[in-house]
Each structure stands twice: as structure tokens, then as C-alpha cells.
Amino acid sequence: MTDSPRPSLTPPPDAAQPVRHPDAPAPGKAIEPHYEHCFACGPAQPHGLHLSSRAGEGVEVFAEFTVGTAHQGAPGLAHGGVLVTAMDDALGTLNWLLHTTSVTARLETDFRAPVPVDSTLYLHTWAEAVVGRKIYCRGEARLGAPDGPLALTARALFIQVTLDHFVNHGRPEDIKAVIENPDLIKRTRAFEVNP
């Protein structure tokens, strides 16, 4: 089976600028995890990344996580997929600034420096343009400090979806658990969840 080439991650010249939602968290304010069991940001995942995020001034997010022993690929170094997970979640957290519900369609990452265990990764993500349901965004991650050496850069395309996306595709027992205990996603404020 062949796959058709995917459109570029560069927004078209006539793309709209992303708009910070009036009810977006104030700059500097913490953005709490969207789901208790999220591998990237959920507090209920013992080996998760426990990524913490806060809103920036624009349509941007600042996030950080400390690489643990459970996150290794090579000895003493973070697994690349774990780093992409952190980036994916920090990009997904832009939903709070836009008040959208969107999922990753495409994520392209450049690994620019190895990331040792025990180091803290400082991520910065921002929305670049919006075209219909498509949100073009970018991210970078630095080692040890917000202005530390560049470890990752990323470009991504997120696509807006309705809550049906989750209800129709999620494992039924997890959806049921969320409906029965909305506290699991009580912090998903931007998603207008009313199960």
C-alpha cells in the first residue's frame, strides 16, 4: 500500500494568526494536567514524565520535566521517544491558550543534543498559524535552563476534533471511568467537557 505525500508543515502565506482566547490562563499561570492518567503530564502515572506547564504571554506554553531513570534509552540518556512525548504534550497544551480540542496529526522533531538522566528539560511551544481545523505549531527544548543549550526543535500540525473523537475511539472502560468520575479530567477546562 502506498501513502500519498503529506502536505508541508509550513503554513500557507494567507494563514490566520492564532488568537489567544480571552479566557486563556493568564501569563505565568500554571496549566494543570489535562488527564490524571496522561503519560506525559498525569500525576497518577508513577513512571510518567510529570510535565508541568504554564501559560506564556502569546499563544505559547512553557513546560519542564526532569528526566528520570525510567526514561532511559541508552545508559544514562533519555530515550528519544520520551523526549518527543514531552514535546507532543507541551504542543498539545496549546489547546488551553486557543480553547480548542485538537490532536497531533504530524510531529517532526530534530534531536540536537543528548539529554542525560537527571537533567531538566525546558520546553517552549507556540502556535504559529491556523487554517480551518489545522493548527501549525512549533517547539523547542533546552537543557538545564530556559536559555540553556538547544536539545530539540519541533514542528507540528494539530487538527481540531470534537469530543466524539475521544468517546468513539477511546477504550470503553476508560471513557466510562471518566464519565463516572469527571475528576479524572476535571482540569480539562478548555474542552467544555460535560459528560
Ligand SMILES: CCCCCCCC/C=C\CCCCCCCC(=O)SCCNC(=O)CCNC(=O)[C@H](O)C(C)(C)COP(=O)(O)OP(=O)(O)OC[C@H]1O[C@@H](n2cnc3c(N)ncnc32)[C@H](O)[C@@H]1OP(=O)(O)O
Ligand atoms: C466523555 C469523554 C470525555 C473525553 C475527554 C477528552 C479530553 C481530551 C483531553 C485532551 C486532548 C488533548 C490531548 C493532547 C495530548 C497530546 C497530543 C496527542 O498526543 S494526541 C494523540 C495522537 N494523535 C492522534 O491519535 C491522532 C490520530 N489521527 C486522527 O485521528 C486523524 O487522522 C485526524 C483527526 C488527525 C485527522 O482526521 P480527519 O478525518 O478529522 O481530517 P482529515 O480530513 O484527514 O485532515 C484534516 C486536514 O488536515 C490535514 N492532515 C491530516 N493529517 C495530516 C498529516 N499527518 N500531515 C499533514 N496534514 C495532515 C489533511 O490534509 C486535511 O487538510 P485539508 O483540510 O484537506 O487542507
